[in-house]
Amino acid sequence: MDNIAFGLIVAITLGSALxxxxxxxxxxxxxxxxFTLFGVAGLYIFMWADFMAGVQIVxxxxxxxxxxxxxxxxxxxxxxxxxxxxxLQRRVGAVITLGVLGFLIPMITKTSWLQISSEEPAxxxxxxxxxxxMEYLLPFEVASLLLLGALIGAxxxxxxxx
Amino acid sequence: MDNLQTYLYISAIxxxxxxxxxxxxxxxxAVLMGVELILNSANINFVAFARFGGMxxxxxxxxxxxxxxxxxxxxxxxxxxxxVFNNLDTVNIDDARELKL
Numbered sequence: 440m441d442n443i444a445f446g447l448i449v450a451i452t453l454g455s456a457l458x459x460x461x462x463x464x465x466x467x468x469x470x471x472x473x474f475t476l477f478g479v480a481g482l483y484i485f486m487w488a489d490f491m492a493g494v495q496i497v498x499x500x501x502x503x504x505x506x507x508x509x510x511x512x513x514x515x516x517x518x519x520x521x522x523x524x525x526x527l528q529r530r531v532g533a534v535i536t537l538g539v540l541g542f543l544i545p546m547i548t549k550t551s552w553l554q555i556s557s558e559e560p561a562x563x564x565x566x567x568x569x570x571x572x573m574e575y576l577l578p579f580e581v582a583s584l585l586l587l588g589a590l591i592g593a594x595x596x597x598x599x600x601x
Numbered sequence: 602m603d604n605l606q607t608y609l610y611i612s613a614i615x616x617x618x619x620x621x622x623x624x625x626x627x628x629x630x631a632v633l634m635g636v637e638l639i640l641n642s643a644n645i646n647f648v649a650f651a652r653f654g655g656m657x658x659x660x661x662x663x664x665x666x667x668x669x670x671x672x673x674x675x676x677x678x679x680x681x682x683x684x685v686f687n688n689l690d691t692v693n694i695d696d697a698r699e700l701k702l
Contacts, residue, residue, distance in 0.1 A: 445602040449611055456615055459634055460622035472634055475615075479641050482611065485602060486652040488661050495644075498668050503637065503675045510630050510679040514686040532624035536617045543613040552605050555655035566658045567665070575662050582669045589673035596680035 445485060452478025465511050469504065476500050490564040608649035615642035629682040629692045633675065640671045 451474055458471035476499045483492040560566065571579050615638055622635025644664040651660025685697045 442602060453611065453614055453618070456618045456638055459638060460618050460625070465628060465631060468631060468634055472637065475638065476641070479615075479645060482608065482645060483648055486608065486648050488648045488651065488664075491644075491648055491661050491664055494665060494668060498672055499637075499641075502672055506675055506679055507630060507634065507637075510633075510682060513683055514630065514692045529625055532621050535624060536621040539620060540613060540617040543616070544610065547606055547609045547613060552609075552653075553655070554605055554653050557652075557655070557657070560658075563658070563661070567661055570658050570662050571665075574659075578666060582666055585673055586669060589676050593676040593680040596677070597683050 448478050448481040448485070451475075452482065465515075466508070469508050469511060472507070473500060473504055476504065487559055488563060490567055605649055605653040608645055608653075612642040612645040612649070615639075615645065627693050627695060629685065629694045629697075630679070632694060633678050633682070637671065637675070640667055643667060 455471040455474035455478065459468045459475060462468045462471060476495060480492040480495040483489070483495060619635045619638030619642060622638060623632055626632045626635060644667050647656075647660045647664040647667065649660075650656045651658065651664075654660070682692055686692050689696060691697075
C-alpha cells in the first residue's frame with residue numbers, strides 16, 4: 440500500500456515536472472508546477488518531514504505559484520503572437536541535460552552512502568523551532584533581512600514611475 | 602522508498618528537468634519555473650540527507666532557508682520580468698539585452 444502511494448507520488452512529481460518544461464502553453468506549465476510541488480510535499484511526508492511539507496504547500500503553492508500565475512497573466516496580451524511560449528535549442532538542451540543526468544545517476548549508484556537508521560521523531564516542528572532559535576539564530580535573522588530587502592526591492596521595481 | 606538512493610535519483614531527474622527548462626525556454630517566467638524545479642530538487646536532497654544521513658533536523662532547517670530564498674528570488678525576478686515587459690513589450694529573455702533604455 441505504501442509502495443503504491445509512493446510510486447504514485449513519484450509518478451505525479453516527475454510526470455508533471457516534465458509537463459512544466461515541455462508544455463507550449465505557459466498557463467498549463469504553471470498548473471503542472473502545482474502538481475509537482477504537491478508531489479514534492481508528499482515526498483517530504485515520506486521522509487518524516489511533515490512540517491516541511493506544510494511549509495512547501497503554504498509558501499510554494501500559496502505564494503510563489505500564485506505570484507508566477509500573476510506574472511504570466513500580467514505579461515500576456517491577447518493581441519500578441521504566442522512566440523514567447525515556444526522553446527529554443529531543444530536538441531542542445533536535451534544533450535546537455537542527458538549528459539548531466541548520465542553523470543549524476545552512476546555517481547549516485549556507485550557512491551557508498553553513509554546511512555544511519557533513525558527512528559521516527561515524535562514531533563518535527565518543535566525540534567525545528569528549537570534549532571532555528573538557538574543554533575541557526577543568525578541565519579534566521581539574515582533570512583528575515585533578505586525577505587525585507589526583497590519585499591522593498593520588488594515593490595520599488597514594479598511600481599509605476601510615470 | 603526506505604533508502605537514500607531512491608530520493609537522490611528522484612532529485613537528480615527533477616534537477617535535469619529543471620535544467621532542460623532553463624536551457625530551452627525563451628519566456629522569462631518559464632525559465633523561472635525551471636529554477637523552481639532545481640531548487641525543489643536541492644530541497645529533496647537536503648531532507649533526504651536529514652532523514653537517512655544523520656543530519657537530523659539541520660537538513661530540514663537548511664531546506665527551510667532554501668524555500669525562504671526561493672520566495673525572495675521569485676518576487677524580485679517577477680518584478681524585473683514585469684518591468685522588462687513594460688519597457689520592451691516582450692518577456693523573451695533573448696531580447697532583453699540592455700540594462701538601460
